[in-house]
Amino acid sequence: MRQDMEGGATVEFGYRLTAADFREALWARARRSSAGRVQTFLAPLISLVAVVATLVFTGTRLTVGIITLVLGAAVISWGVVRRTRAMAHGMADFMEPYGQTRMVADDHGAALTGEQASSTVEWTVFREYLETPRIFVLLGNDRAVAFAVLPKRGARDGADVERLRAILDRNLKRR
Structure with a gap:
């Protein structure tokens, strides 16, 4: 961490x-x-x-x-x-232009860096998130059409999944 x-x-x-x-x-x-x-x-x-x-x-x-x-x-x-x-x-x-993506998240938002593109997004763009056994899904708020998918397979270990869940819990409503 x-x-x-x-x-x-x-x-x-x-x-x-x-x-x-x-x-x-x-x-x-x-x-x-x-x-x-x-x-x-x-x-x-x-x-x-x-x-x-x-x-x-x-x-x-x-x-x-x-x-x-x-x-x-x-x-x-x-x-x-x-x-x-x-x-x-x-x-x-x-x-697809992102290719292999590196996502770094903290309490402010997430920065995504891909092979040919990159972006930064603040948590305020999203209203809530939901979780399945394999992914986190971030859903937009009323002011923005936003939809993001964060696959859990991208974590180095289970502790990283727990840390991301904690960050999301602090910043978004869990559905």
């Missing part, structure tokens, strides 16, 4: 973001945040309601209606999965 200039703990991770990281982050966001639930489940729900309304108002037979609903639900679910995969691949492609 290192100390930053004002005496607080810093933690360093090294990783290369993948589409699988973003896919996990998007599904975690969909399950745990209201914005994610709306984005993931509202369109399928509206589509199913439209199918039911169409079946009711056209006087379709019950068996045809049930088959249509089951097939409709399957197609809509497949579409949600495909859209999530496409978004994850798009995010991974966007982050």
